[in-house]
Amino acid sequence: MALPVRTNMKHLFGLIHKFNSSKRLLCSAACSGNKEPAGGGRVFSGIQPTGVPHLGNYLGALENWVSLQSQFPSVLYSIVDLHSITQPQDPAQLRSNILDMAASLLACGIDPERAVLFQQSQVSEHAELSWILGCLTSMPRLRHLPQWKMKSKQKNEGSVGLFTYPVLQAADILLYKSTHVPVGEDQVQHLELAQDLARIFNNRYGDLFPEPAALLSSTRKVKSLRDPSVKMSKSxxxxxxxxxxxxxxDDIALKLRRAVTDFNSEVTFDPETRPGVSNLVTIHAAMAMIGVEEAVSQAAGLDTGAYKRLVTEAVIQRVTPIREEIQRLRADPQHLEGVLREGGCRARELAAPVLREVRQRVGFS
Structure with missing residues (x-):
C-alpha cells in the first residue's frame, strides 16, 4: 500500500508506529521530546463512565494522567458519557457510573485545580463539532478503523453511533485545540483520524486546528489474572x-493468590513463554515503582507462591489509600457534581470560541 508523504515529523513517527511495531519506543520518545512543558501545549483525554476503574486502567492510563498535570500548562480530562451510549445503558446506572468515575479520578490524583475535569455531554459543542467533522469524513475511512471492525462483528453491524464514534473522539480532541493526547497502542489509528481531520479542515477552511501528537505510555498492559493472553477487563x-x-x-490477596502462572516455580520475565508469571512481574514493578529487572531481582530465591505475596503487598500498599478516598468521595455526591459542574463551565469557556470560529469558517454565521 502506498503511504502518503508526511512533511511533519510527528506524522512520520506516527506512520512508523503504525506499520512497524518494533519502532514504538522511538515514536514515544519523539512525542515526549515535543511536550513543551515550560512553554505550552494542551493535553486532552477521555474515559468512559463504566464504573470504578481496575488496576489495568490505573497503570495503563490514569497514573500517566496524574503525571501529565505537572508537565503541561493546560490539561483536560473528560468523562465521555456520549461515547458510552453506543452500547445499551441503564439511565440510573449511567448516572451512578459517572459519579463513580469522577470519584475514582479524584482519588487517583486528578486535581481540579490543575486539570479541567468535566462531563462530556454537558458541553454541547462536542456533538456539534462532531457533526461538522463527520461531513469531512468518508465511510470507507471509518470502516477500516479497528474498533468498528471488532465491535460491529460482535453486534451484527452495530449502531450509527458506534460507526461514527471515532469522529466524536476527533471532535473531543480538536475542540480544545489539543496538541497532545495520551493513547494506548489500540487507539493510535483513531488519533490518526483526528490528525487527518485537522489537516482536512485546515486545508479547506484555513489553519485553525493543530495536529495532535500521541503520548504513548511506557507502561506494559496488565493482563487478566485468569487468562494472561488477554488484557485485564471489567467485562x-x-x-x-x-x-x-x-x-x-483480602480480595486483592485472594485474586493474586489464584492468578494463573505455570509449572515452573522460578520467577522470570518472559512474556512470550511465561505470560502469567510475567504479568505478575509487570504488576509488581509498576506498583512498587521499580524496573522489571529490579522486580525479578527481588524475587530471587522465591517460588511463585511466595512471589505472589510480595506482589500482593505492593498492590495493597498502593490501592488502599485510593480505595479509601473513593469511598469517602462517593459518600458526598453533591461535591462530585459540583466538581463536574465547575469543570464543565471551564471546558465550555475554552470550547465556545473555537466552535464559533468553526461555524464562521464553515459559513453558518
Missing part, C-alpha cells in the same frame, strides 16, 4: 480475573 466474566481499585485487601 471479564471471571470474578478472579480483574482487580478493581475498590477491592478490599
Amino acid at each position: 471479564d466474566p471471571h470474578m478472579m480475573a480483574t482487580i478493581s481499585l475498590t477491592d478490599s485487601s
Whole structure:
C-alpha cells in the first residue's frame, strides 16, 4: 500500500508506529521530546463512565494522567458519557457510573485545580463539532478503523453511533485545540483520524486546528489474572480475573493468590513463554515503582507462591489509600457534581470560541 508523504515529523513517527511495531519506543520518545512543558501545549483525554476503574486502567492510563498535570500548562480530562451510549445503558446506572468515575479520578490524583475535569455531554459543542467533522469524513475511512471492525462483528453491524464514534473522539480532541493526547497502542489509528481531520479542515477552511501528537505510555498492559493472553477487563466474566481499585485487601490477596502462572516455580520475565508469571512481574514493578529487572531481582530465591505475596503487598500498599478516598468521595455526591459542574463551565469557556470560529469558517454565521 502506498503511504502518503508526511512533511511533519510527528506524522512520520506516527506512520512508523503504525506499520512497524518494533519502532514504538522511538515514536514515544519523539512525542515526549515535543511536550513543551515550560512553554505550552494542551493535553486532552477521555474515559468512559463504566464504573470504578481496575488496576489495568490505573497503570495503563490514569497514573500517566496524574503525571501529565505537572508537565503541561493546560490539561483536560473528560468523562465521555456520549461515547458510552453506543452500547445499551441503564439511565440510573449511567448516572451512578459517572459519579463513580469522577470519584475514582479524584482519588487517583486528578486535581481540579490543575486539570479541567468535566462531563462530556454537558458541553454541547462536542456533538456539534462532531457533526461538522463527520461531513469531512468518508465511510470507507471509518470502516477500516479497528474498533468498528471488532465491535460491529460482535453486534451484527452495530449502531450509527458506534460507526461514527471515532469522529466524536476527533471532535473531543480538536475542540480544545489539543496538541497532545495520551493513547494506548489500540487507539493510535483513531488519533490518526483526528490528525487527518485537522489537516482536512485546515486545508479547506484555513489553519485553525493543530495536529495532535500521541503520548504513548511506557507502561506494559496488565493482563487478566485468569487468562494472561488477554488484557485485564471489567467485562471479564471471571470474578478472579480483574482487580478493581475498590477491592478490599483480602480480595486483592485472594485474586493474586489464584492468578494463573505455570509449572515452573522460578520467577522470570518472559512474556512470550511465561505470560502469567510475567504479568505478575509487570504488576509488581509498576506498583512498587521499580524496573522489571529490579522486580525479578527481588524475587530471587522465591517460588511463585511466595512471589505472589510480595506482589500482593505492593498492590495493597498502593490501592488502599485510593480505595479509601473513593469511598469517602462517593459518600458526598453533591461535591462530585459540583466538581463536574465547575469543570464543565471551564471546558465550555475554552470550547465556545473555537466552535464559533468553526461555524464562521464553515459559513453558518
